[in-house]
Structure formats: structure tokens, C-alpha cells
């Protein structure tokens with residue numbers, strides 16, 4: 001599904017990804033761990049094709065197409081999707097305007113059903129997107145949008161951060177649904193979410209590159225017990 | 237010669253403080269001998285095109301009355317509701333002696349050469365009044381149309397909402413497609429009496445070679461509310477206006493919403509000024525300016541608070557859609573008493589890359605994303621208007637935008 005070869009990325013003259021390779025086969029979900037500032041979000045931005053994240057070296061192959069130079073919307077057309085960690089506020093553009101990109105009619109029952117499922121009231125439809133949304137609401141609004149987009153390959157950037165225990169189940173189930181029979185890459189710092197996802201592999205990103213790839217449970221257990229410090233030790 | 241005429245003569249060649257200077261000798265008075273018609277539906281078809289996109293509805297559905305002036309001729313002035321008056325200004329002056337007290341009371345006749353010409357070479361205008369306690373169910377519509385090239389249209393409008401009345405007006409201004417070079421000068425004086433309300437929605441749809449110089453002022457008495465909505469979405473050669481609202485009455489309110497979409501090489505200088513001198517008076521000035529191509533927009537705003545306890549907020553947002561366009565925001569606050577609460581926010585810039593990126597990640601192309609963001613930017617929450625009028629404004633913005641993007 002996704003193949004990254006020897007990728008180096010710069011943003012604002014700062015190298016954020018260096019010599020990174022990654023392979024996610026079809027219908028597999030991988031996890032991505034890594035300390036703050038290690039480059040996880042940057043990797044997702046490069047995969048989706050944000051213009052400010054410049055690919056200096058390497059290639060990104062998606063569904064056998066070299067997408068390294070394709071604009072973001074072309075990659076989306078091929079089947080990529082992202083739940084962003086920190087999506088921007090766009091004044092005057094309402095959540096419903098964005099939902100309309102993927103759904104013809106908002107009045108059809110489906111939209112309200114999905115909103116209920118995500119624990120978002122109908123009022124959110126008329127709110128400027130992400131404006132004044134709480135941390136947890138942002139996560140659920142991102143997932144709601146993906147529910148309509150239905151990407152074949154979805155990247156989730158910390159979908160569980162700042163989410164309370166009750167909403168964790170909502171978020172977890174949504175992830176499970178979005179990834180069922182499809183592929184994905186999930187960035188997380190926490191374990192709660194893991195039980196909703198059938199991840200086949202986990203990677204640890206430290207200092208701009210993937211330093212370790214292994215069984216998700218084993219890696220998570222290791223990080224929980226010893227932090228990333230141990231990973232660094234193991235690498236040296 | 238009357239005192240007024242003398243002062244006007246004195247200002248015949250007085251340059252305006254703002255806006256590029258215009259040589260008025262280039263223009264002659266537009267024809268004043270077109271035949272009047274009984275109602276707007278009888279206005280010759282050839283003008284109907286120009287009525288589109290300026291909120292003027294020939295069918296008069298959801299309208300309380302109509303006024304149509306083409307060049308210097310008043311074609312019709314009608315009302316459908318008891319207690320609402322719509323007249324040509326000349327007829328009104330002949331009918332009411334007292335009207336003299338309202339002419340040139342808020343705008344000085346010797347402000348500049350434009351006000352001077354409106355007195356010396358008047359080509360019409362309207363008188364609209366809601367009698368005491370009368371509330372207009374639907375808005376009245378007024379249309380100013382320039383159909384002849386190289387002409388001036390100098391109008392003087394008087395709008396009065398008597399005590400406890402409510403008046404909603406949509407004024408549309410347009411020109412024939414063939415117009416190369418003409419000028420519109422419009423003096424408008426608004427009187428909002430005690431506990432009355434006026435909402436005035438002005439939609440401009442001029443031609444690329446037309447100069448426009450409105451000169452407006454409003455007096456708002458105790459408990460009165462004045463809401464001004466200004467929409468200009470089409471090119472113009474130069475347009476300069478800076479209306480002033482005087483909130484003299486206790487708890488009086490003035491609201492200004494301006495939406496400008498400047499294209500080509502339009503030179504647009506618009507602002508709103510509010511003087512809060514009535515106890516508890518308040519104001520809100522909101523503007524959304526978009527500059528495209530090589531247009532230039534100056535967005536002014538000025539709030540003065542001269543007694544304690546008054547409140548004002550000024551919000552000015554500008555969006556640049558091209559390298560060659562420019563937006564100059566000049567917000568001014570003047571607190572001349574204790575306990576005055578005045579604030580302003582101004583933000584001018586290009587469409588944020590992050591926002592485009594986000595929408596592209598939802599599948600939109602870069603152009604589609606920009607269009608959606610621009611649409612959102614213009615989606616100003618206009619408060620205090622009847623629903624159908626608000627929808628009408630939204631529709632106007634949408635249709636004119638669709639034709640430009």
C-alpha cells in the first residue's frame with residue numbers, strides 16, 4: 001500500500017526526517033511511536049504532501065504510484081486520508097462545509113447518526129471548523145470527517161491525546177471502523193487505543209528516523225516500562 | 237443667492253481630503269426627461285439586467301415599495317404599505333416645507349467639490365420616511381442607475397424613521413454595461429428618531445470606469461438603532477466614502493458591516509466613522525475586504541467615545557488574493573472620556589497556507605480550497621436583520637462571487 005524509500009524531509013531549512021524507510025502492506029495497520037519532536041507529524045505531513053515539508057531525497061510510493069511530487073488532493077484521490085494532530089481554524093468555513101466535500105446531502109439521516117456516534121451535537125455543523133473546539137472535540141471532528149471520506153489508507157496523528165476515558169471508547173471504535181479491512185498508520189503515546197486496533201507492526205521514530213520496528217505489544221510494553229531512553233540505549 | 241448656495245459655490249473646486257481627485261468638468265448631467273412609469277414592473281426591460289445582483293426585484297415580491305432613478309430622471313416611486321413614504325427628493329421638497337431642516341444638516345454642503353455639486357447641480361435622489369410607529373414589513377428597494385456615458389448623477393437622499401418606526405431599505409446602484417466613464421455623487425442623510433430603527437443595505441455594482449463619491453451621515457436619537465450593510469463586489473475606477481454616524485441619543489446603536497471584493501485595478505477607499513456621544517451608546521464596525529488583481533483597498537474605521545460608559549468595537553479583516561493587490565487598514569480609536577470601552581482587531585494577509593493544505597487533505601484542489609476559504613471569509617454574521625433580508629444579502633454575495641471566481 002505504502003512504500004517509503006530513504007526519505008529525507010526539510011521544513012523551514014530544518015531537517016525533520018532523514019533517511020527513513022517504511023513499508024505498510026495492504027490491509028495492515030502500523031503504529032508509530034516516538035518522543036516529542038522526533039518527527040512523527042513531519043512524516044505524516046510529508047506523506048500527505050504538505051508543500052512546506054520539502055522532500056530532499058527519497059521516494060513515496062502509494063499503491064504503486066510514485067506520489068512524491070503529486071499535490072495533496074491527488075494523493076487523497078488515490079485513497080489517502082489524515083486525522084490531524086493540530087488542524088487549523090478556518091473562520092467562516094463551517095464543519096458542514098467541509099463534510100459536504102464528501103457527502104452530497106447533509107439532511108439525509110446518515111450525518112446525524114454519525115455525529116451522534118462521535119458524540120458531537122448538531123450545533124457543531126454550523127460552527128467554524130476547529131474554532132473554539134476543545135482538544136477532544138477536535139479529535140472527534142477529524143474522525144467524523146474521515147467517516148465520510150472513507151480513505152483506503154488513513155494516518156491518525158495522536159487521535160487519543162487529550163481524550164477522556166469515556167470518549168476514548170468513541171475514538172477507539174471509530175478508528176477500528178475506519179481501519180477495518182483497510183490500511184493505516186497510527187501515532188500514539190498511549191495504550192488505551194491499542195485494543196481497538198489490529199496493528200501488525202510498530203515502529204519507533206527517534207531523532208528523524210525509524211530506529212526500531214517490531215511487534216506492537218512488545219514495543220509498547222518496553223516504552224511503558226523504560227521510556228524512550230531504553231530505546232536509545234538499545235540502539236547505541 | 238441663498239446662504240447655502242453661496243457656501244456650495246465656495247466649495248465648487250475644493251478637493252476632497254481622501255481619494256484621487258476627479259475633474260468634474262469632464263461630465264455633463266445625465267438626461268432628466270425620461271417618462272415616469274406607474275410601477276417598477278413598467279420600467280423598460282433594457283434596464284432589468286442592471287437590476288440583477290443589486291437586490292432590486294422587479295416583481296416586488298417581499299418588498300414594501302420601490303424607487304427607481306435612471307440618470308437624472310425619477311422613473312417611479314411607490315409604496316405598498318400605509319405609513320411608508322417614498323418620493324423623489326424634488327417632489328418631497330415641494331410637498332414638505334419642514335424638509336429644509338433636514339437637508340445639509342448632517343453633511344456640510346461645503347465639505348468638498350462633490351457635496352458642492354450635489355447642491356448646485358442636483359440630479360435627483362429620494363425621500364424615504366416611516367411615519368411614527370410604522371414598521372416596514374418588507375424592505376423598500378431603491379435603485380440608482382447610470383445609463384448614459386460621460387455623465388454625472390448627483391443625488392441627495394433623505395431617510396427618516398420617525399419615533400418608534402422601523403425602516404428597512406435596500407439600495408442598489410448600477411450602470412449599463414457600455415458605460416465607459418461616469419460619476420455618481422450621493423449625499424445621504426439619515427435620521428433615526430427615538431426608539432426607531434433603520435437598516436440600510438447598499439449594494440454597488442458599478443463599471444470599471446465609474447467614479448463614486450458617496451457622502452453620508454446619520455443621526456441616531458435615544459434608543460435608536462442604525463444598521464448599515466455595504467456590499468461592493470464588482471470593479472469600479474475609484475470609490476471613496478467615509479460615512480459618519482452620530483450616536484447622540486441615550487442607548488443609541490450604530491452597526492456597520494462592509495464587504496468589499498475589489499478586482500482589476502479598482503481603487504477603493506471605504507470606512508465608517510462613529511461618534512458615541514450619547515450615554516450608553518454603542519457601535520460595532522465590521523469589515524471584510526478582499527483585494528485581487530492589481531486593486532487597492534483602504535479600509536478605514538474610526539470610533540470616538542466622548543462620554544463615559546460607551547462601547548465600541550472595530551473589526552477589520554483583509555485578504556490579499558494577488559501579489560499586486562494591496563490592502564491598507566487604518567483603524568482609529570479615540571477615547572475622550574473615562575470608562576470608555578473601545579477595541580479593535582485588524583488582520584490583513586494572504587490566505588493561510590495551512591488552511592489551504594488542510595482542505596486539500598480533504599480532497600479539494602488548491603483553487604477550490606481558496607474559494608471555500610474566501611467564501612467563509614465573506615460569511616459575516618450580520619446581526620439584527622430580518623431573516624429574508626439576511627438571506628437576500630447572502631444570495632447577492634454568493635452570485636456576484638460566483639461570477640468573479
Ligand SMILES: Nc1ncnc2c1ncn2[C@@H]1O[C@H](COP(=O)(O)OP(=O)(O)OP(=O)(O)O)[C@@H](O)[C@H]1O
Pocket residue numbers: 011012014016034035036037038039040041042043085
Ligand atoms: N514549520 C516548522 N518550522 C520549523 N521547525 C519545525 C516545523 N515543523 C516542525 N518543526 C520541528 O521539527 C521537529 C519535529 O516536529 P514534529 O511535529 O514532526 O514532531 P512530533 O514527533 O510529531 O512531536 P509530538 O509528539 O510533540 O507531536 C520539532 O523539533 C519541531 O519543532
Ligand SMILES: [Mg+2]
Pocket residue numbers: 040041042085157
Ligand atoms: Mg506530532
